[in-house]
Amino acid sequence: MSISAWLAALLIVAGTGFFFAGTMGLLRFPDVFSRLHALTKADNTGLGLVAAGVALLHQSWRHAALITVIWLLALAASSIACHLVARDALARGEQREEKP
Amino acid sequence: MIQVQPALGGRLPWALAVGALLFVLWLLLGGGQGPVYGLMAATAGAGIGSWLAPGTLQRLRLRPLLRFAALFVVRSVVGGIDISWRALHPAMPLQPTWIRYDLGLQKPAGRALFMITISLTPGTLCAEQQGGEVHVHALGPDMERGLREIENAIAAVFGESPRGPGA
Amino acid sequence: MTGLAVLAALALVIFFGLGLLRIHLGPTDADRILSIQLSGTTTVAILLLLSVIVDMPALLYVALIFVLFAAVIAIAFVRNPKGGA
Numbered sequence: 124m125s126i127s128a129w130l131a132a133l134l135i136v137a138g139t140g141f142f143f144a145g146t147m148g149l150l151r152f153p154d155v156f157s158r159l160h161a162l163t164k165a166d167n168t169g170l171g172l173v174a175a176g177v178a179l180l181h182q183s184w185r186h187a188a189l190i191t192v193i194w195l196l197a198l199a200a201s202s203i204a205c206h207l208v209a210r211d212a213l214a215r216g217e218q219r220e221e222k223p
Numbered sequence: 224m225i226q227v228q229p230a231l232g233g234r235l236p237w238a239l240a241v242g243a244l245l246f247v248l249w250l251l252l253g254g255g256q257g258p259v260y261g262l263m264a265a266t267a268g269a270g271i272g273s274w275l276a277p278g279t280l281q282r283l284r285l286r287p288l289l290r291f292a293a294l295f296v297v298r299s300v301v302g303g304i305d306i307s308w309r310a311l312h313p314a315m316p317l318q319p320t321w322i323r324y325d326l327g328l329q330k331p332a333g334r335a336l337f338m339i340t341i342s343l344t345p346g347t348l349c350a351e352q353q354g355g356e357v358h359v360h361a362l363g364p365d366m367e368r369g370l371r372e373i374e375n376a377i378a379a380v381f382g383e384s385p386r387g388p389g390a
Numbered sequence: 391m392t393g394l395a396v397l398a399a400l401a402l403v404i405f406f407g408l409g410l411l412r413i414h415l416g417p418t419d420a421d422r423i424l425s426i427q428l429s430g431t432t433t434v435a436i437l438l439l440l441s442v443i444v445d446m447p448a449l450l451y452v453a454l455i456f457v458l459f460a461a462v463i464a465i466a467f468v469r470n471p472k473g474g475a
Binding site: 132135139173177180199 | 406454
Binding site for chain 1: 248251252254299300302303304305306307309310311315317319338339340342343344345346348349350351358360362
């Protein structure tokens with residue numbers, strides 16, 4: 124295997140590891156905000172690494188650019204989704220405190 | 224809508240920028256096929272976009288932008304490692320706290336970028352923003368320093384002056 | 391190399407399935423929507439790997455569509471007045 128193939132393999136394996144951690148965080152963490160942390164950070168790091176590995180394997184500048192667009196959109200979408208869900212949970216949580 | 228003068232001033236550059244972006248996207252998705260149709264579609268998109276939702280172009284500084292991008296990549300990988308360590312550690316070291324962070328950034332684009340960024344960097348998550356105050360959920364103590372670092376990097380990109388340690 | 395990509399994709403499917411347990415566990419609807427978010431990101435990663443495994447770059451476009459959908463899900467959830475615990 125060439126150096127880029129080894130590098131791609133390394134990136135994909137590392138990325139898969141982050142996905143595992145994300146799932147574990149989602150299942151183990153005690154409250155919804157901590158779970159949000161696990162999802163947004165671990166999964167997007169995982170996706171970034173897998174995307175970098177796949178871009179190396181495609182050996183095409185256009186595909187690499189396309190994968191970069193996918194990655195950036197995924198980052199923005201996931202971060203905004205995380206913010207919206209957190210804000211929603213916060214608003215509902217405060218409502219619950221007001222009415223014991 | 225009522226502010227005709229500044230909107231007119233900014234509308235043409237905005238349309239050109241949107242059109243150029245759409246055309247590049249067309250070339251990227253289509254593999255360079257049908258550039259004439261792409262040009263037509265990009266022109267139509269730019270026209271409709273600047274008619275319905277005109278924005279203002281921000282003057283971005285290239286060198287701080289690259290520095291911010293590098294900071295972002297490094298911090299988001301660190302964020303992934305940090306949360307993975309917390310998730311896989313048998314004792315799950317979590318000390319969830321809430322931070323009220325006083326945001327010095329003035330431009331809406333900068334504020335939006337800040338909110339997107341901090342949810343991806345170690346231990347912090349943006350839950351609510353009201354004016355200059357951001358409600359941040361943190362997984363441990365002493366997270367303000369990382370927030371301040373990102374704020375200063377974004378301030379440099381938009382040409383705003385960085386703020387010292389304030390309230 | 392393809393073998394490794396297949397293994398990685400299979401592993402992602404398993405993590406995806408485990409993550410879906412959170413839908414059952416809840417307890418709030420926000421927790422359930424997190425599980426959906428996880429499946430969205432994982433699906434994108436699986437599609438990227440599949441584009442290498444079956445050598446079909448068109449799957450990158452499918453991944454792009456999935457990313458765009460993922461953003462809509464959370465907005466739809468927050469906008470739904472009946473959502474939440």
